[in-house]
Amino acid sequence: MGSVSSAMFEGLEHMSESVFMVLCDIVGTSQLVALRRETMDIREMVMRRVISNDRAIEMLSGSEREGFRLIGSDTDKMHWLNDHRVIMDMSQSKYYNTANTILILSDSSESPPGFTLLQLLTPTTNRDVKSSCVRMNDRVYISSCIWRQLTCSLYLPNSTVHGPCGNAVKAGVEYDSAWCFVCDFWPLSASSWIDRCHSWPDPEVVEDIVRNGCHFVAIGHPLGPHENEEWRFSFSQAEYKCVYAMNHSQFLTYGLLKHFLKEVINQQSEETNKLLCSYHMKTTIFWAIQQNTLPHWCPQNLLAGFWVCFKLLLKWVYKGICPNFFVPQNNLFLTKVHGSAQNRLFLQLHELYKKGLACLLQSSSIRSYIIDVLYNPRAFVCTDESLIMSEVDYDTEIFLEINVTCNIVIRDLQSFVKCLCTVEQLLVDSTQLTQYQLFYLQTLTATNLQFTAFILHSMFTYTGVNKQMYIADKMSCHMLKLAAKFGCISDLFCIAMYYYKTFRYREALSFIEMTKVKLAQPYLMYRRRVDRERYTEAVGGQSLSTKIREAGTLDIILMNRVCYISELILEQQSASSDVMLIPVFVMLHFLEFLCYRQIDTTLSQAALDELQVLVHYDRGRYVDVHHRDISWEILGICQQITGNLQAALYSYQQSLTQYPWNKIQAATQSRIQDITGTAPHE
Known part of the structure; x- marks a missing residue:
């Protein structure tokens, strides 16, 4: 040695x-690493069953998927078109319905080991795939070079090409996003790996890896004959399963x-x-x-x-x-x-x-x-x-993981129904699920019930039929209250938002007050902040469900396709991302202000004063640095409503100087223009 x-x-x-x-x-301890992996695995399992055939699949890969959370590490993601499939030989085409699946043939005959050409066998309607096609020897191939250029910014705008990925930095975290193609079959060039697996990994792991095939990422061999057209075999899925083993x-x-x-x-x-x-x-x-x-x-x-x-x-x-x-x-x-x-x-x-x-x-x-x-x-x-x-440490980690992974993009009621059915199917044999995965499914269901309640309300509001509106309202209220029963403290705000949206201000305030009391508890867990001793005394040894309902709170996630609060429509419409994230205490004072505006102007001003103190003087305790853009924006909206235009203008200008996590700059500039009467560049 x-x-x-x-x-x-x-x-x-x-x-x-x-x-x-x-x-x-x-x-991380073995339990902590398992916690991270299990929540990611169950999210992916649900997501793949919910997402329709014509949409893209996302998979977390790299060290984060393996269970690491190392400071300074990047986040790696792979995306692929669900209805485009690579086959290794023509005989495998019989497994697919070509009416709804685009077939691509892997041709490794002229490529170095680990690389291949991808021949498009059936016509595609995907614009990027069509634009990436080149003709060689009277056959149509997908060029990895063109594909890489076209797709590198699909996940994060303004990404630059880095290997087969689009690379960008968001909030100090580096992201690598690879748009690739998937294959359900294990490649012949990797068959020797199966023969080598005598002692590790176990046969069940090997079988699972082989059954799930591989991917192809957009980069060719620099010394190969077709560098700009070639694709590299990617075994990212197999690798994280080997790490799990x-x-x-x-x-x-x-x-x-x-x-x-x-x-x-x-x-x-x-x-x-x-x-x-x-x-x-x-x-x-x-x-x-x-x-x-x-x-x-x-x-x-x-x-x-x-x-x-x-x-x-x-x-x-x-x-x-x-x-x-x-x-x-x-x-x-x-x-x-x-x-x-x-x-x-x-x-x-x-x-x-x-x-x-x-x-x-x-x-x-x-x-x-x-x-x-x-x-x-x-x-x-x-x-x-x-x-x-300690128990508190694990609870903190699971709450954070849930906050990150529970955002499965549900775009419509049909997707919601598929998500609920998927959860139901998974719960049929819940003995196969860990406590963390069960907790994840519970939290995911609460999130989707809230989303659907607002969608349902908007659908029947547009019809104008009183009976339908009444039934939809009853269903929405029931779903929101059901979600709050097994969600966290901040889920009560969804009920308050709904009542505000439907002009029931006193009912909204009763839930705001209830939430306010819970948020003032000395054992509250918010992000990583918690009084460990009081938390343990209050909820130690109880189930995760009880803990998050009684002591846990998360920031507010709004799906930008749904109107929750009319005062935020401009921000939601201008945001380029699917969700908006608002600090829970900012939302508390915002909703208080809006509701009291209709009932008691003195209390409304008091709520605005509290919001102003929070946004101006908080140093990361309740308003994270990444969410100060929307916090200043909300303060400005409240000030503009009261007619304090000078203060509102200052708040909007401050919002523009913050990190653009919520991507609301267009809305902010529009509000500034509304106050000043000038175009943003003037």
């Missing part, structure tokens, strides 16, 4: 246990490799800091586990596992060959790690290798912990994960 001192290895197991606990704290020590070793790359390898020199990436680290640990180089991966030999992977990586750099895990003939180092750059990188890695495990002392994340063990070799290290995170 390199020239590490014998003294250091005397406490190797002890040090491994210490690093294991540190990584549990940084990367790791035990927690293996997963933490993978996390350690990612940290080692970022904090040690990539800090050696500017010449080599872009040669290796986290995908190489993933490939390394995949091979190390499958080749059974370490018989037992456990907390006591975590560092031994890391060293096995580091030696394998060093060997690959020396040879200039990093074999793709699924298609080994595809050398991942081919275009980057070669020549003088390869030599410099090898020398740098070899210097780290000569230091032995002491090279980990250069990692800022774990350096101090290793030093502590070296100075206290007999200190007790407990590897009980339950001592790292």
Whole structure:
């Protein structure tokens, strides 16, 4: 294991246990990682059943899908057209109804391993696919180069091409979004992988991976004969399932490799800091586990596992060959790690290798912990994960995950019915679901009931038939109250919004007051803010449903296709995203102001004063920096309603200077123009 001192290895197991606990704290315990994965899995399961055949599917991939939440990591997403399918040979066409499915043939005959051409077999009505087509040898192929240019900004506007993806930064987070094509069949070029899976992953995992096929991303081989037309096989779905198949020590070793790359390898020199990436680290640990180089991966030999992977990586750099895990003939180092750059990188890695495990002392994340063990070799290290995170910590994480994943885009009543039926089907055999997945389905149902209540109201309002309106109103109220029974505290605002929308201001205020009392509780959990002791006293040991109903609140998510509050129609219409996110305490004072305007102007002004103090002086406690655009906007709307145009103008101008999370700039500029009587650019 390199020239590490014998003294250091005397406490190797002890040090491994210490690093294991540190990584549990940084990367997550096995329970926390499972929580993240399970909520993402159930969301995807529902989404794929709900989304119609003619729409696009979205899949979270990369480290976030694998269960990491590392600071500075990007978010990777894959999208594909649900009604376009790739087949590996013509015989597979019999499995599809060509009346509603566009078939594409993978032709790898002239491409390097891991790459292919995609031949369009049946006509398509998709504009981007048609625009990407090129003719070669009297056949129509989809050009990866043209497709990449056309689709790179579909997920986030103003994205730039980065490999096969569109790349953009939003709110300090980097996003990579790849529009690709899906194939339901496992490629012949990856058949050797199936034969290698003797001990890992398990046969059931292998079968599941093979059954779900692969994807094709829009980038060709730089040395291939058709670089601009070729597509690369993507095994992202197979990869995250392989990561799921790791035990927690293996997963933490993978996390350690990612940290080692970022904090040690990539800090050696500017010449080599872009040669290796986290995908190489993933490939390394995949091979190390499958080749059974370490018989037992456990907390006591975590560092031994890391060293096995580091030696394998060093060997690959020396040879200039990093074999793709699924298609080994595809050398991942081919275009980057070669020549003088390869030599410099090898020398740098070899210097780290000569230091032995002491090279980990250069990692800022774990350096101090290793030093502590070296100075206290007999200190007790407990590897009980339950001592790292408390019940409150897990509750905080699940509430945050639910807030992120529960936004499945339901566009109409038909989709809502499909979503409810899907939830019902999943609940038929709820023994197959975890507590986190059941909680997710509960929260998702509440969200969709709220959405449908407002849709139903708008549908029958337009008809003007009193009896239909009365029935629809009763149904909407019932759905909103049902949602509040198993939703969180902030779901009560949906009832208040509905009553305000239907001119029942006193009823709306009664729910606002009820919500206000709940939001004032000392054990309230909002984002990551909670009084841990009081929270535990109040709801500790109870079900997740009870906890979120009694103590949890989330920010308000408005679907921009639905009118909730007429005063926000302009903002919803101008927003380029599907949803608008409003801080819960901003919504509290906003609704109070609107309702009291119709009943008591003194109390209305008091609500406006509270809103003004909150927006002006809050420092991230109740108004997150990413949601200050809509907060200033709402303050301006209230001020404009009262006739205080100077204050409103200031608020709108402040809104324009904030991070444009809700993408409401067009509405803000329109409101400024309304006040000043001038065009925005004047």
